[in-house]
Amino acid sequence: MSILQISGVNKSFGGLRALSNVNLSVEEGSVHAVIGPNGAGKSTLLNCLVGRLIPDTGSVTFDGKSLVGLQPHQINQAGVGRVFQTPEIFGELSLIDNVLIPTLARRDGTFKANTIPRVDQQKEVNERALQMLEDVGLTSKRDMIANNLSRGDKRRLELAMCLVQRPKLLLLDEPTAGMSRADTNNTIDLLQRIVVGHVTMIIIEHDMHVVFSLAQRITVMAQGTPIVEGEPDSIKGDPRVQEAYLGGAHL
Ligand SMILES: Nc1ncnc2c1ncn2[C@@H]1O[C@H](COP(=O)(O)OP(=O)(O)OP(=O)(O)O)[C@@H](O)[C@H]1O
Numbered sequence: 001m002s003i004l005q006i007s008g009v010n011k012s013f014g015g016l017r018a019l020s021n022v023n024l025s026v027e028e029g030s031v032h033a034v035i036g037p038n039g040a041g042k043s044t045l046l047n048c049l050v051g052r053l054i055p056d057t058g059s060v061t062f063d064g065k066s067l068v069g070l071q072p073h074q075i076n077q078a079g080v081g082r083v084f085q086t087p088e089i090f091g092e093l094s095l096i097d098n099v100l101i102p103t104l105a106r107r108d109g110t111f112k113a114n115t116i117p118r119v120d121q122q123k124e125v126n127e128r129a130l131q132m133l134e135d136v137g138l139t140s141k142r143d144m145i146a147n148n149l150s151r152g153d154k155r156r157l158e159l160a161m162c163l164v165q166r167p168k169l170l171l172l173d174e175p176t177a178g179m180s181r182a183d184t185n186n187t188i189d190l191l192q193r194i195v196v197g198h199v200t201m202i203i204i205e206h207d208m209h210v211v212f213s214l215a216q217r218i219t220v221m222a223q224g225t226p227i228v229e230g231e232p233d234s235i236k237g238d239p240r241v242q243e244a245y246l247g248g249a250h251l
Pocket of ligand 1 (some may be wrong): 013016036037038039041042043044045
């Protein structure tokens with residue numbers, strides 16, 4: 001059963017057509033990668049899903065509900081979580097407070113900063129936030145100020161902030177960009193452990209090692225439109241994909 005249906009989506013910036021008649025369906029519980037060369041429209045598509053951009057035409061239906069025209073926070077409340085390339089964390093706060101904030105936001109539907117101390121005393125919320133830090137391997141740093149974390153740990157923290165809200169769909173934009181091979185492999189392990197099989201995920205990624213380690217289905221975009229879709233093995237050998245990547249050097 002599909003949880004996300006994108007139909008006939010177009011998006012232009014002035015005279016530049018960034019998305020052209022995009023149709024994409026994502027199966028509930030799957031990991032779906034969207035790949036393609038630079039400028040293919042991947043980030044534009046993701047931005048249309050999270051409400052940062054509004055498609056010029058077309059529909060985006062998530063869990064039976066239209067997302068087009070909703071504000072980013074409304075889309076988040078509908079169950080779509082996202083981790084983008086630049087971690088969006090509260091840099092001056094401790095890790096545990098960073099995770100408590102979205103826990104609270106999800107629970108009450110609103111967030112008020114002055115409720116943090118009160119919530120801190122609530123066992124259930126606290127335990128959930130602590131468990132989340134444990135899941136991403138940051139328990140020992142729970143009282144550190146988030147700004148002092150390494151780049152990789154900031155991404156782990158943002159993933160925790162996202163997952164603690166129990167999204168039905170998780171969007172990841174290049175989760176391993178700029179990471180060493182060791183950090184990349186750690187991230188793959190982490191995602192396999194706490195996301196794959198638990199949450200439907202769309203991942204945009206240039207690193208094919210990451211894509212083929214995680215994805216069950218892959219859509220290849222080029223010049224704003226999906227050109228091929230299929231299971232990883234069929235994508236690897238598809239000549240249209242090789243061509244889109246100028247000889248297939250990335251694959
Ligand atoms: N806000 C914007 N204003 C004008 N043009 C834009 C804007 N955002 C994206 N574009 C253009 O739209 C096209 C698609 O860009 P997009 O960032 O979606 O591609 P991408 O596949 O994510 O590329 P990359 O892998 O390099 O991140 C590109 O030609 C880009 O220059």
